[in-house]
Amino acid sequence: xxxxxxxxxxxxxxxxxxxxxxxxxxxxxxxxxxxxxxxxxxxxxxxxxxxxxxxxxxxxxxxxxxxxxxxxxxxxxxxxxxxxxxxxxxxxxxxxxxxxxxxxxxxxxxxxxxxxxxxxxxxxxxxxxxxxxxxxxxxxxxxxxxxxxxxxxxxxxxxxxxxxxxxxxxxxxxxxxxxxxxxxxxxxxxxxxxxxxxxxxxxxxxxxxxxxxxxxxxxxxxxxxxxxxxxxxxxxxxxxxxxxx
Numbered sequence: 001x002x003x004x005x006x007x008x009x010x011x012x013x014x015x016x017x018x019x020x021x022x023x024x025x026x027x028x029x030x031x032x033x034x035x036x037x038x039x040x041x042x043x044x045x046x047x048x049x050x051x052x053x054x055x056x057x058x059x060x061x062x063x064x065x066x067x068x069x070x071x072x073x074x075x076x077x078x079x080x081x082x083x084x085x086x087x088x089x090x091x092x093x094x095x096x097x098x099x100x101x102x103x104x105x106x107x108x109x110x111x112x113x114x115x116x117x118x119x120x121x122x123x124x125x126x127x128x129x130x131x132x133x134x135x136x137x138x139x140x141x142x143x144x145x146x147x148x149x150x151x152x153x154x155x156x157x158x159x160x161x162x163x164x165x166x167x168x169x170x171x172x173x174x175x176x177x178x179x180x181x182x183x184x185x186x187x188x189x190x191x192x193x194x195x196x197x198x199x200x201x202x203x204x205x206x207x208x209x210x211x212x213x214x215x216x217x218x219x220x221x222x223x224x225x226x227x228x229x230x231x232x233x234x235x236x237x238x239x240x241x242x243x244x245x
Contacts, residue, residue, distance in 0.1 A: 024051025100156030
């Protein structure tokens with residue numbers, strides 16, 4: 001179930017969770033995540049178990065406004081949420097840990113964030129391997145986080161890997177909030193260019209990203225987007241309903 005909110009409300013909710021030491025994970029969900037949830041009851045349960053499950057894609061924003069016309073809803077995009085929370089926590093004693101990306105990306109992200117937010121408290125970074133962690137690696141991660149005790153762990157592993165990681169590791173790690181922001185790691189580190197704002201606002205970011213990374217993203221967009229339309233149009237016409245759980 002997707003949370004009907006805006007960037008300001010999502011930022012405030014995250015700050016309140018950190019202040020109250022309320023453990024949880026935040027998913028930023030677009031069409032890709034919705035289709036993954038339709039295909040997997042296990043993944044659907046992960047999204048439904050999130051502290052926040054935000055409208056990361058414009059199609060979800062448009063649908064949310066259709067069904068909740070009296071609610072102030074806007075896109076809560078992973079990179080924007082990251083920037084908003086770093087801006088809000090810069091003067092506070094809130095600590096951050098960056099987990100994800102290819103080799104070196106987390107360190108590059110840290111440097112980029114500190115240029116923008118020089119007083120941010122980034123206590124650690126880690127770029128995991130592109131495979132499940134071994135028992136030794138799991139123990140090392142747990143020990144590292146236990147030593148640093150970051151308030152927030154930012155996860156950049158892409159959907160659905162990052163959501164599964166957060167759901168599994170939140171109970172095991174000495175942290176309060178985990179946020180899966182996917183491509184924000186690549187965007188802010190400078191590894192991958194970001195779509196212009198007009199494309200983001202018009203729902204065309206997928207086309208820009210497909211042109212930039214066709215080999216990696218063709219399946220996500222060319223298969224999942226038509227599937228989403230085939231599922232949502234009957235719902236809008238009142239011909240089909242989908243369970244929330």
